[in-house]
Amino acid sequence: MADYVIVTDSSCDLPSELAKELELVVLPLSFHLNGKEYHNYLDEREMPIGEFYRRIRAGEPCTTSAVNVDAYKSAMEPLLQQGVDILDIAFSSGLSATYSSAKIACEELAEKYPGRKVFAVDTLAASLGQGLLIYLAVQMKRAGKSIEEVRGWVEENKLRLCHWFTVDDLNHLKRGGRISGATALFGTMLNIKPVLHVDDEGHLIPMGKVRGRRASLDALADHMEQSADDPASQTVFISHGDCREDAEYLAGEIKRRMGVKNFVIGNVGPVIGTHSGPGTMALFFLGSKR
Template identity: 40%
Template sequence: MSVKIMADSASDLTQSYFTEYDMEMVSLTVHLDDKDYEDGVAITPKNVFDAMREGKSPKTSQVSPQTFKTIFTSYAESKQTLVYLAFSSELSGTYQTAKMMEQEVKEEYPDADIHVIDTKCASIGYGLVVLNAAKLANEGKSKEEIMEDAKKRALHMEHIFTVDDLEYLQRGGRVSKAAAFVGTLLNIKPILHVEDGKLIPLEKMRGTKKLLGRMLEIMEERGLNFENQTIGISHGDDLERAEKLAEMIKEKFGVKDVIIEFVGSAIGAHSGPGTLALFFLNKSFE
């Protein structure tokens, strides 16, 4: 029996990917206007970004323990192998909850072939790791091969991103109120990256004109062999800028394969409209 891959909605992969590769999906929850919505199922990123532009502050919560318990139990009972590649443990408690439920289910079903991996990745960077695992699973690769490849890709996945308004990150506790105020006042656009699963500011730029060029420079400094890998771009309701970045990348590096998707509701609720993120494997990946 083949290995089943599971991911959560913070991978920012649309439902069509889960259907195409026969993957299992679990959703984080988005709280907006006193209602709860399943990310990727009951609410679209556009809904969230439009609400934020109107001054609303959506909140998010992790996948519930019961959801994991139900899914893990069904795989334990059917004796099927499940590999859950989880959203970064530094950005959500979802991974820890899944690990707890994995232990609980294995107490009742000691032979359950369930594996939970912390990717330390987010958005389409996480999504690219998941897609590759799903392709390997569909090719009939062993769980060991799939997990080894996923861990390696996750470790070497670069996340380079910028946000349009620092206020959104400030609301989520990512930057201080003073920094957000000064940044907005001076039209400072931060470039951030993910290091060991955490969001880390990299540098600041005035205005947006030089931003895309600088993202390409960082890509060139950190990466290699771009023409033979899939590059990921996610955006906070700014397809035009995402497509511009994709064109620049194709022209400069001879890249053939670029995936462009919305920043999903769960991540977008913290980063805000106008977010632009770039994902690629770095030089250390061989």
């Protein structure tokens, strides 16, 4: 076994096969749909993502829960007992208590196993933004970088990880308190689509608005064109809320404009999808700043 493993949580939204290929340990967050609890495993073993979005569209109520300290300790302790160090790369503290749980678990386990290294990093990222940081961290690990070097790189570069989002249904943002009821009502009537990003504190904030779905997708590409570092050399990540065709359109537009060749396209999972809704489109890349 490797001298250290990378641990994360399911809000990273990485496709299941990619997470397996990257040799990650992934802890599931939970969601409560219509009063029943499900675990958000990346392989969708408890609920297919299509069913989740069908039920959300039908108006079933849903809430989410963070990974708790005990779950982290249960997953990490057997690794430490085998003599393996741990780097946890966690969901934004600005959106979830998951990083707080990870940090507490790491501190307690580091005290119990003084010969081992147990680190937690707050990505200040969400969905495939978190996934992209993890993907890049694994590439560094495979290139022979130490756990300290990878941890340091993630800390130093996480605020270069650009997140740009749009949503199709404003009512989900209204329920989450991101916009007012009046804004949702009039925005829906006028076909207004918000453009949002994740800021340096890891919060999802509105940055603008456009009229029409296609214009909102083009706005995401516009932001990348304005701020990406050497985009043609990057692997760009795109996540979508049950709207694969729109994700393919966005990828095509980015390829046409900026010569990007490599993409990872995946679903916005239930943890983010509960709050952003079907039709969410999110774009992730490295830039000069968020």
